Amino acid sequence: MIKTDICVIGAGSAGLSIAAGAVQMGADTVLVESGRMGGDCLNYGCVPSKALLTAGKAARHWKKAKDFGVDYQTPQIDFQAVHDHVKGVIADIEPHDSVERFEELGVRVVQAKGEFLDPKTLKVGEETVQARRFIISTGSRAMVPPIKGIDRVSYLTNESVFDLTDLPKKLIVVGGGPIGCELGQAFHNLGSQVTIVEMATIMPKDDTDLVEVVRSRLQADGLAIMENTKVLSASQNTNGIVLRVEEDGVEKELKGSHLLLAAGRAPNVENLNLEAAGIDYERQGIVVDKRLRTSNKKIYAAGDVTGGYQFTHMAAYDAGIIIRNALFRLPAKVSYNAVPWVTYTDPELAQVGLSENDATKTGQEYRVLTWAYADNDRARAERRTEGKVKVIVSKKGKILGASIVGLQAGELILPWCLALSKGLKIGDVANVIAPYPTLSEVSKRVAGSYYTESLFSDRVKMIVRFLSKFG
Numbered sequence: 390m391i392k393t394d395i396c397v398i399g400a401g402s403a404g405l406s407i408a409a410g411a412v413q414m415g416a417d418t419v420l421v422e423s424g425r426m427g428g429d430c431l432n433y434g435c436v437p438s439k440a441l442l443t444a445g446k447a448a449r450h451w452k453k454a455k456d457f458g459v460d461y462q463t464p465q466i467d468f469q470a471v472h473d474h475v476k477g478v479i480a481d482i483e484p485h486d487s488v489e490r491f492e493e494l495g496v497r498v499v500q501a502k503g504e505f506l507d508p509k510t511l512k513v514g515e516e517t518v519q520a521r522r523f524i525i526s527t528g529s530r531a532m533v534p535p536i537k538g539i540d541r542v543s544y545l546t547n548e549s550v551f552d553l554t555d556l557p558k559k560l561i562v563v564g565g566g567p568i569g570c571e572l573g574q575a576f577h578n579l580g581s582q583v584t585i586v587e588m589a590t591i592m593p594k595d596d597t598d599l600v601e602v603v604r605s606r607l608q609a610d611g612l613a614i615m616e617n618t619k620v621l622s623a624s625q626n627t628n629g630i631v632l633r634v635e636e637d638g639v640e641k642e643l644k645g646s647h648l649l650l651a652a653g654r655a656p657n658v659e660n661l662n663l664e665a666a667g668i669d670y671e672r673q674g675i676v677v678d679k680r681l682r683t684s685n686k687k688i689y690a691a692g693d694v695t696g697g698y699q700f701t702h703m704a705a706y707d708a709g710i711i712i713r714n715a716l717f718r719l720p721a722k723v724s725y726n727a728v729p730w731v732t733y734t735d736p737e738l739a740q741v742g743l744s745e746n747d748a749t750k751t752g753q754e755y756r757v758l759t760w761a762y763a764d765n766d767r768a769r770a771e772r773r774t775e776g777k778v779k780v781i782v783s784k785k786g787k788i789l790g791a792s793i794v795g796l797q798a799g800e801l802i803l804p805w806c807l808a809l810s811k812g813l814k815i816g817d818v819a820n821v822i823a824p825y826p827t828l829s830e831v832s833k834r835v836a837g838s839y840y841t842e843s844l845f846s847d848r849v850k851m852i853v854r855f856l857s858k859f860g
């Protein structure tokens with residue numbers, strides 16, 4: 390029997406942050422992992438997907454280079470080498486999340502599946518662990534949608550897609566959320582013929598006017614997007630996958646060499662025997678309060694398994710809240726006023742705080758400020774004028790949210806994250822001196838637009854004329 394202060398179950402983004410924080414603050418810490426250290430983000434999520442997107446962008450670059458007077462030959466894609474590049478990036482980051490590093494920090498790492506025996510005891514392989522506080526951070530996996538015949542076809546998920554060593558000829562992606570759009574575009578850029586099938590509209594969590602910028606680009610590039618489309622059944626023959634779908638009431642057949650499921654996530658709750666520990670959970674995940682405590686107050690849950698905002702940075706945020714609660718017994722609570730996310734399509738779409746869509750539901754008065762990339766000199770020089778920034782402000786100019794769609798939107802969102810977390814007003818951003826010519830100027834210009842009406846009003850003109858009379 391291992392007795393410890395803290396036992397973390399799952400060594401993904403949430404679990405690693407908690408274990409590293411706890412041990413370095415003096416807590417006796419055990420970390421239990423049944424799969425690969427680093428979890429989804431390192432092995433099957435953020436890292437490989439961004440590495441693949443980079444390969445896709447490199448493959449696509451030649452098409453745009455002509456606009457600048459540079460003519461490349463059509464590139465040859467060596468997909469085995471693309472695969473090796475993706476795995477190489479994982480290998481490069483892996484040591485940071487490794488058993489060796491965590492053991493050096495002083496964490497006791499147990500590589501086996503954790504399963505509760507009672508509210509205070511976890512079975513881990515042949516061992517049992519009793520801890521003052523347990524933290525469940527077992528993450529999520531690809532949800533397999535209830536499509537007739539899906540269990541009889543071979544499909545890819547985020548766990549298998551990065552193992553491909555041959556480029557899919559015809560890739561059908563079910564689901565047009567961030568995974569579907571990012572990976573769909575990456576494979577398209579590398580030469581696959583891609584169709585995204587979405588039952589609603591793509592990227593449904595973002596404002597429709599911003600999503601339209603991404604959609605237009607994907608479609609203009611030749612990626613097929615079927616929205617409001619129901620998948621009726623799936624089957625497989627010697628030529629590949631056949632999906633029967635219904636689009637606008639019309640049944641169609643879609644044929645592909647490969648099928649990727651990107652239709653949302655299911656929490657990893659099944660193998661934990663949560664009932665034995667008195668932990669409530671629902672379809673979306675483990676139920677937690679604002680302090681991230683489960684229905685068993687000595688057990689916390691963090692990251693994807695709670696079904697909240699499923700991002701690596703939010704898993705790390707959860708870790709901070711849990712450290713304060715479990716180690717320092719402080720009643721720290723989560724606050725979701727300034728949650729950012731970025732979808733790394735090209736163009737990227739970044740969001741923090743209130744979206745316009747959310748704002749319409751709050752009942753409060755607000756103003757929407759926008760500034761187009763087309764009015765930014767750097768975007769013109771780069772010939773990337775599609776996109777805009779949109780900011781939601783209160784009547785008194787308090788920043789409530791910001792969204793950016795366009796080149797490097799993910800890099801441009803940080804000042805707005807800071808503005809929200811510090812409760813800044815729009816004037817604070819308007820008064821910044823932004824270097825010229827940068828894309829960042831879109832943020833200064835959108836903030837400045839808050840004052841345009843009052844600054845160039847008849848009243849101001851009158852005051853200026855009046856003052857000029859005094860010499």
Ligand SMILES: Cc1cc2nc3c(=O)[nH]c(=O)nc-3n(C[C@H](O)[C@H](O)[C@H](O)COP(=O)(O)OP(=O)(O)OC[C@H]3O[C@@H](n4cnc5c(N)ncnc54)[C@H](O)[C@@H]3O)c2cc1C
Pocket residue numbers: 398399400401402403404421422423424425426427428429430431433434435436438501502503504526527528529547568657660661691692693694698699700701702703704733
């Ligand atoms: C394709 C893809 C791209 C993504 N891109 C981004 C991105 O760009 N930016 C971003 O912020 N987020 C991204 N995400 C989301 C991000 O990966 C997750 O939000 C994050 O990994 C969640 O961390 P976690 O610690 O909750 O879970 P995970 O990282 O999934 O870790 C959970 C760990 O628990 C282990 N485990 C499960 N059950 C048990 C058990 N019973 N006993 C012991 N161990 C167990 C698992 O093996 C796993 O290692 C992406 C996700 C995917 C799938």
Ligand SMILES: NC(=O)c1ccc[n+]([C@@H]2O[C@H](COP(=O)([O-])OP(=O)(O)OC[C@H]3O[C@@H](n4cnc5c(N)ncnc54)[C@H](O)[C@@H]3O)[C@@H](O)[C@H]2O)c1
Pocket residue numbers: 534535536563564565566567568569571586587588589590591592593618619620651652653654698699700730731732733
């Ligand atoms: N850049 C990022 O930060 C990033 C990238 C990838 C994933 N993630 C995280 O991972 C989560 C999961 O991503 P995801 O894209 O799988 O899920 P998602 O829930 O965000 O999107 C899934 C999409 O699939 C559609 N869908 C569901 N069932 C379907 C069906 N039967 N037929 C057709 N369409 C169907 C939904 O309408 C939805 O639009 C994201 O919500 C996000 O939190 C983040």
